[in-house]
Amino acid sequence: MSTPTDPHADDAGLDAAESMRLIAESQRRARRGTLPDGRLLYLVWGIAWGVGYTVLWTSSRATGSSPSGTAFAIFFVGIAAAVAVTIVHSVARASGTRGPSARVGAMYGWGWTLGFVSYPLIVGGIADAGASDEVIALLANALACVVVGMMYLAGGACFGDLRLYLLGVWILLVGGAGTVAGMPGTYLVLATAGGGGFLLMALVEALLRARRRSTGGRRG
Numbered sequence: 001m002s003t004p005t006d007p008h009a010d011d012a013g014l015d016a017a018e019s020m021r022l023i024a025e026s027q028r029r030a031r032r033g034t035l036p037d038g039r040l041l042y043l044v045w046g047i048a049w050g051v052g053y054t055v056l057w058t059s060s061r062a063t064g065s066s067p068s069g070t071a072f073a074i075f076f077v078g079i080a081a082a083v084a085v086t087i088v089h090s091v092a093r094a095s096g097t098r099g100p101s102a103r104v105g106a107m108y109g110w111g112w113t114l115g116f117v118s119y120p121l122i123v124g125g126i127a128d129a130g131a132s133d134e135v136i137a138l139l140a141n142a143l144a145c146v147v148v149g150m151m152y153l154a155g156g157a158c159f160g161d162l163r164l165y166l167l168g169v170w171i172l173l174v175g176g177a178g179t180v181a182g183m184p185g186t187y188l189v190l191a192t193a194g195g196g197g198f199l200l201m202a203l204v205e206a207l208l209r210a211r212r213r214s215t216g217g218r219r220g
Contacts, residue, residue, distance in 0.1 A: 042202035044085045048078035050195025057187035104158050115147040134183050145175025170197050
């Protein structure tokens with residue numbers, strides 16, 4: 001004897017599955033809305049490093065020794081702008097969230113501040129200890145790579161972003177290679193491999209986001 005089936009049961013199951021899918025998609029979109037926008041951050045750092053270190057390298061070759069004061073001013077203004085954009089953007093993205101997500105975003109944003117507050121103190125201490133100009137320059141550049149690289153490693157781990165994590169690995173390797181290159185070659189390494197790496201990641205991020213939008217549009 002067959003058991004009669006409810007013709008609405010299948011529809012109810014499909015409606016429940018669709019509702020769960022929509023909820024999951026909404027959560028993913030909300031989570032993406034609180035993450036830092038890699039396109040912006042990669043672009044800002046790519047310009048800061050590409051322009052800043054190119055100016056230092058060009059000036060160093062022109063003077064035959066250390067870069068000029070003007071070259072250093074251009075470099076530090078660019079880095080300061082990149083740090084400021086990173087902090088403001090990261091904190092702003094986390095401001096609309098509550099609980100652990102908000103804390104993670106805020107802690108990550110302020111981690112950049114702490115890193116670059118300690119940066120000049122360390123370099124200044126090494127200078128006061130009697131280090132030569134070449135040693136100070138190599139240390140300052142390597143330390144900048146360590147701070148930026150480690151912050152990207154932390155960001156990749158906190159936000160589950162593999163690309164961000166891999167960029168952190170790349171920046172650390174660039175810092176090591178730049179230090180081995182010596183002066184003034186370190187400036188060229190950081191300008192091309194460092195700044196170029198950031199700009200490449202900005203392009204990759206933009207293409208991936210465009211692809212996601214296109215896929216989502218077809219599904220919708």
